[in-house]
Amino acid sequence: MKMESSDKVKYVLWFAQEHVNFRAADIESVASIFNIEVNYHTEISDVPYCIVELPSEKEAHLLASRCISLRSVLELWGHGKTNEELHNSIQQTPKDRMYPHFVSEKSFRLTVETFCKSLSMKEKVERIESFSYLPIEGNVNLKDPDVTFYLLEYFGQDSNNIPEQPYELFFGRWVADGQRSLIQKLSLKTRHFLGNTSMDAQLSLLMANQAKIVPGSLVYDPFVGSGSLLVSAAQFGGYVSGADIDFLMIHGKSRPVRPNQKVREKGESIKSNMQQYNLSSKYVGVLVADFARPLWRPDVRFDAILTDRKFFKIPQNEL
Numbered sequence: 001m002k003m004e005s006s007d008k009v010k011y012v013l014w015f016a017q018e019h020v021n022f023r024a025a026d027i028e029s030v031a032s033i034f035n036i037e038v039n040y041h042t043e044i045s046d047v048p049y050c051i052v053e054l055p056s057e058k059e060a061h062l063l064a065s066r067c068i069s070l071r072s073v074l075e076l077w078g079h080g081k082t083n084e085e086l087h088n089s090i091q092q093t094p095k096d097r098m099y100p101h102f103v104s105e106k107s108f109r110l111t112v113e114t115f116c117k118s119l120s121m122k123e124k125v126e127r128i129e130s131f132s133y134l135p136i137e138g139n140v141n142l143k144d145p146d147v148t149f150y151l152l153e154y155f156g157q158d159s160n161n162i163p164e165q166p167y168e169l170f171f172g173r174w175v176a177d178g179q180r181s182l183i184q185k186l187s188l189k190t191r192h193f194l195g196n197t198s199m200d201a202q203l204s205l206l207m208a209n210q211a212k213i214v215p216g217s218l219v220y221d222p223f224v225g226s227g228s229l230l231v232s233a234a235q236f237g238g239y240v241s242g243a244d245i246d247f248l249m250i251h252g253k254s255r256p257v258r259p260n261q262k263v264r265e266k267g268e269s270i271k272s273n274m275q276q277y278n279l280s281s282k283y284v285g286v287l288v289a290d291f292a293r294p295l296w297r298p299d300v301r302f303d304a305i306l307t308d309r310k311f312f313k314i315p316q317n318e319l
């Protein structure tokens with residue numbers, strides 16, 4: 001992680017507060033896929049914000065286009081440990097960076113987001129009014145604005161000990177959202193074919209990023225099970241294949257795992273999962289094989305082996 005300080009454009013990586021330990025790997029893998037130089041002004045930690053410098057907004061969009069851990073990326077216009085520091089820092093941000101977004105042609109919204117504290121509407125309005133010195137000329141549009149400004153206030157992570165004032169404040173312009181919507185799209189709750197160790201969608205996607213799957217990658221999972229990792233790899237454009245020692249699993253005949261399901265539906269299989277997500281064109285195939293017995297010719301090459309061998313039981317609320 002390269003830490004630097006300069007006058008270049010800074011961005012806030014705003015993370016979802018889940019699988020915190022995978023954040024850094026997610027960002028670094030995606031940065032490596034797109035060959036993006038990320039200069040860190042603060043460390044990636046369990047705090048859901050990290051300030052970085054990126055070569056341009058294009059790179060902010062690229063990071064957001066693949067990162068699963070990211071909620072959003074904002075262009076940073078102000079940062080401080082107190083309100084005074086925040087507003088001083090906004091006033092020092094070059095006008096030519098902010099003012100093009102304040103013109104009358106652009107509608108806007110200013111959203112206040114707090115971490116570990118809820119604010120009343122009155123408190124939110126007071127916060128919004130504290131920015132009235134900014135010469136914003138556009139109309140307010142809460143539903144579909146041309147530009148969204150965010151005030152982020154961080155009150156720590158101890159819900160039993162919430163401070164009166166935030167520990168840290170950030171102000172900036174929304175640039176892009178990360179790929180959190182894929183977690184919902186590929187959720188096990190609606191997955192056609194499930195096994196009792198199907199990897200959950202979020203971890204599968206994080207793993208596919210760490211494996212740096214790109215369109216055209218040839219991917220193999222030697223412990224494929226119900227093929228969750230193949231789904232996430234195919235979602236990112238990989239051509240996917242796998243093997244498993246369990247004949248019944250590979251043929252979609254293993255015992256159903258959903259509480260109310262007595263028998264498997266016709267056609268339940270890894271292949272039907274690919275069809276469910278419109279990823280059939282990425283499906284190479286799966287076979288029954290024992291990993292302990294050499295299967296492939298020595299000259300066969302895969303771009304990525306994406307696998308998990310550990311036994312995770314799916315939580316009941318995921319079924």
Ligand SMILES: C[S@@+](CC[C@H](N)C(=O)[O-])C[C@H]1O[C@@H](n2cnc3c(N)ncnc32)[C@H](O)[C@@H]1O
Binds near residue numbers: 199222228290307309
């Ligand atoms: C943790 S599960 C993988 C779950 C998979 N990622 C999924 O989403 O369903 C491990 C799998 O390894 C398979 N397995 C165990 N020993 C094996 C071996 N020697 N060769 C191939 N597969 C094996 C098991 O049958 C099981 O399906």
